[in-house]
Amino acid sequence: MSTSDTVLRLASSPAVLELRSPRTVESEEATGHGEGGPAPKRIVVGYGFWIFLLSDIVMFSAFFATYAVLSGATAGGPTAAQLFDIRNVQIETACLLLSSFCCGIASLAVEQRYHRLTQVALFATGLLGLAFLTLEVHEFQGLIAQGAGPSRSAFLSSFFALVGCHGAHVTAGLLWLGTMMAQFYAKGFRADICRRYFCFSLFWHALDIIWVAIFTVVYLIGVRT
Amino acid sequence: MNDTAAHAAHDGTGDLAPGQQGESPKSFGAGLGSYIIGLALAVGLTLASFWAAQTNLIYAPGVSVALVALGIAQMGIHLVFFLHITTAPDNTNNALALAFGILIVFFIVVGSLFIMGHMNHMSVPMGQQMDMQP
Numbered sequence: 114m115s116t117s118d119t120v121l122r123l124a125s126s127p128a129v130l131e132l133r134s135p136r137t138v139e140s141e142e143a144t145g146h147g148e149g150g151p152a153p154k155r156i157v158v159g160y161g162f163w164i165f166l167l168s169d170i171v172m173f174s175a176f177f178a179t180y181a182v183l184s185g186a187t188a189g190g191p192t193a194a195q196l197f198d199i200r201n202v203q204i205e206t207a208c209l210l211l212s213s214f215c216c217g218i219a220s221l222a223v224e225q226r227y228h229r230l231t232q233v234a235l236f237a238t239g240l241l242g243l244a245f246l247t248l249e250v251h252e253f254q255g256l257i258a259q260g261a262g263p264s265r266s267a268f269l270s271s272f273f274a275l276v277g278c279h280g281a282h283v284t285a286g287l288l289w290l291g292t293m294m295a296q297f298y299a300k301g302f303r304a305d306i307c308r309r310y311f312c313f314s315l316f317w318h319a320l321d322i323i324w325v326a327i328f329t330v331v332y333l334i335g336v337r338t
Numbered sequence: 339m340n341d342t343a344a345h346a347a348h349d350g351t352g353d354l355a356p357g358q359q360g361e362s363p364k365s366f367g368a369g370l371g372s373y374i375i376g377l378a379l380a381v382g383l384t385l386a387s388f389w390a391a392q393t394n395l396i397y398a399p400g401v402s403v404a405l406v407a408l409g410i411a412q413m414g415i416h417l418v419f420f421l422h423i424t425t426a427p428d429n430t431n432n433a434l435a436l437a438f439g440i441l442i443v444f445f446i447v448v449g450s451l452f453i454m455g456h457m458n459h460m461s462v463p464m465g466q467q468m469d470m471q472p
Contacts, residue, residue, distance in 0.1 A: 159355025167439035178450035217373040329409035
């Protein structure tokens with residue numbers, strides 16, 4: 114134990130470092146190499162959550178593939194062009210995009226430890242997210258009321274599965290957002306709370322990316338064909 | 339965190355988490371710039387998408403291709419300006435994971451469309467299938 118300590122101290126003493134080329138020193142001190150040790154927790158947590166998000170996107174791609182294959186299978190029922198209201202989709206898109214932007218403002222406020230701005234930006238994020246969700250639920254109710262529910266045709270089943278899955282993610286995100294506001298309020302900018310928040314911000318931005326794919330593939334291309 | 343690890347995290351040899359803008363927190367204004375540029379570009383591309391879907395100026399069969407291209411561009415904007423995924427050395431792990439994700443998404447979506455499209459093309463139409471049954 115004491116021998117290895119001495120070796121470590123020798124290796125990191127300035128006199129020894131000077132003998133090596135700068136390149137070697139850098140690679141041996143980098144995270145995950147030599148004395149660099151594991152990466153900081155902020156990076157490990159963020160990277161792990163990034164892997165989860167990518168697998169979530171892969172899951173969404175299966176729903177997208179299902180929709181793309183079945184979008185013509187209307188079984189004599191209404192088609193996309195007859196059902197979708199582009200105006201409504203435009204407002205939904207604006208809500209979600211602005212919500213993502215407010216979430217970015219909140220991330221900056223958390224990094225600077227601005228208490229008031231964090232809460233205000235998160236509240237705006239949540240409000241815009243809620244507006245999006247309300248519009249979507251309203252759209253679903255309208256569709257079901259006119260007999261175009263998920264059981265009408267394969268096209269509508271895949272539509273409700275894909276858009277509903279996104280809506281479920283937004284709902285979960287809103288619950289998470291409320292939790293984060295409460296935790297920032299009660300516990301302040303503790304390191305673990307901040308890490309949790311940065312995972313939430315990744316989640317929220319990723320949901321906006323998936324919505325871009327939905328309004329392009331489902332609504333805009335659907336209404337054209 | 340011992341001091342060598344702290345040192346590595348700040349001298350450019352460390353990695354960045356996805357969503358992290360820089361090694362040390364920048365000022366509020368410096369960070370805001372990225373989000374404002376991202377928002378402006380995203381709004382522009384969204385408006386372009388909705389315009390392309392409703393206009394008659396574009397050759398009709400080409401509209402879907404234009405919409406897909408605009409959609410992919412906007413996803414790229416979100417990744418760079420909101421999620422701060424770059425190709426810099428401190429982002430190698432994030433970018434590689436993303437590249438693998440895109441590969442799988444491509445296989446699932448294009449593969450499904452390709453196989454199901456061919457199957458519909460090759461299979462006997464519904465009406466004739468009924469006639470063939472005893």
